[in-house]
Amino acid sequence: MNRLKRLMQGRNGTDQFAIALLYFSVALAISGSLLEQGWLIFLSYIPLIMSVFRTFSKDIASRRRENQDYLTAIYHLKAMFKRKKKFVTGTETHRYYICPHCKQKLRVPKGKGRVTITCPHCGKEFKKKS
Ligand SMILES: [Zn+2]
Numbered sequence: 001m002n003r004l005k006r007l008m009q010g011r012n013g014t015d016q017f018a019i020a021l022l023y024f025s026v027a028l029a030i031s032g033s034l035l036e037q038g039w040l041i042f043l044s045y046i047p048l049i050m051s052v053f054r055t056f057s058k059d060i061a062s063r064r065r066e067n068q069d070y071l072t073a074i075y076h077l078k079a080m081f082k083r084k085k086k087f088v089t090g091t092e093t094h095r096y097y098i099c100p101h102c103k104q105k106l107r108v109p110k111g112k113g114r115v116t117i118t119c120p121h122c123g124k125e126f127k128k129k130s
Contacts, residue, residue: 011056012063017070021051097128 012018025048032040057063087096087105094107097117104121112130119125 010058010060012054012058012060014055015063015067017063017067018051018054020070020074021047021054025051095128095130099124100126 025044025046028044028047029041032038032042032044054063054066090096090110093110095110097106097108098104099106099117099119099122101124102119102122104119106117106119108115108117108128108130110130114127115130116125116127
């Protein structure tokens with residue numbers, strides 16, 4: 001255990017990005033063998049090597065920055081999917097529509113039956129079920 005501790009001293013160690021790269025590598029390898037595509041298995045070594053490199057890297061500042069960039073990208077991606085999901089399914093209390101005249105996104109309270117919506121952007125009206 002001490003030898004491992006000494007080996008990892010001054011190194012980046014595993015971070016979220018390294019773990020994600022490992023998962024990506026495994027996913028590539030599994031899909032490569034399921035689809036019998038040798039090149040996918042070969043490709044799976046790239047994120048694996050990157051992950052090992054990150055874990056043992058001594059340039060901690062750069063690795064931290066990359067990990068932060070990765071986390072930021074994931075955050076934005078999740079937020080984007082959340083917005084898309086909200087738009088498609090609505091929330092508990094509201095539904096979302098696009099104004100047919102100006103393409104503005106509109107939020108309408110749910111459960112009011114058929115309503116006439118006045119777009120606050122272009123001022124035109126259209127009917128929708130809420
Ligand atoms: Zn409009």
